[in-house]
Amino acid sequence: MKSAESNKELKRLVGVAAAGLVRDGMVCGIGTGSTVVFFIEELGRRVKEDKLRLTGVPTSFQSKLLCRKYNIPTLEIQDCAELDLAVDGADEVDPDLNAIKGGGAAHTREKVVAAMAREFVLIIDQSKRVERLGTAFPVPVEVIPSALQFVTARLRALGGEPELRMGVRKDGPVITDNGGMVLDVRFDPRTDLRRIDQELHVLPGVVETGLFYDLAKRALVGRADGMTVETLEKRA
C-alpha cells in the first residue's frame, strides 16, 4: 500500500475503534480533523444500522456538518457542563499522552470539550508520537485580532518564533470558529512548554493554546506495521 493510502487506512482503523467506545445513550464530544471524520462516519453507520442512540457535541462547524450528514443529533458546547466521553485527533502526542492540537484551528473548543469529558481519548497514527512536544509541530495559539501585535511581541520575548496562520484558497489569515486568529509558534526543542503554556494563560488577548496537558488518559494509535490499533494508557 502507498504511504498516503496506508495513512488514510490507519486513520480509518482508529476512527472505527474509537466509535466502539461509544455506548447507547452517551453524550459524546466530537473533535475535528481528518481522523475524526472516520470516527463520525462509523458513528453514523451505528446510528443507522445498530440503532445506537447518542448525542454528539461537535468542536467545529466542520464536525457539526458531518454529524448532520450522518443523522447524529447534536448539542452545542455551551449547553453542556459534563460529557461521558470525548474523542479527538492530535498533531503530536508524548509518552504521557500530553498533546499538541490545533492543526485545524479548532483547539479552543476542543480543549473545553476535552476538559468537560469524563474520559478524553486521542486517536492518532504512529507518526504523531514524539518524545517531546514541539519537536515537529509548532504550538498553535489562538488570539483575539486586536491583541495580535501585542501577543506576537510577547511570544518573541518568550523565545518563540510566531507565524500568523494564513488561509488556503482564502486571502488573509485563518479566522477560527470563535472569530480569533492563530499564531503557530516554534520554540527551541529544549523549551519547557508547560511553563510557556502557563505564561500564555495569563497574557491578555490569548484565547487558548494548543497544548493539551493532563487531559487524555488513553490514546488509540494506528500502527503501520501490521495495520493494527494499539491502546496506550496514561502512565501512573
Ligand SMILES: O=C(CO)[C@H](O)[C@H](O)COP(=O)(O)O
Ligand atoms: O487539533 C486538531 C484540529 O484543531 C486535529 O485534531 C489535529 O490537527 C489532527 O488532525 P488530523 O486527524 O487531520 O491529522
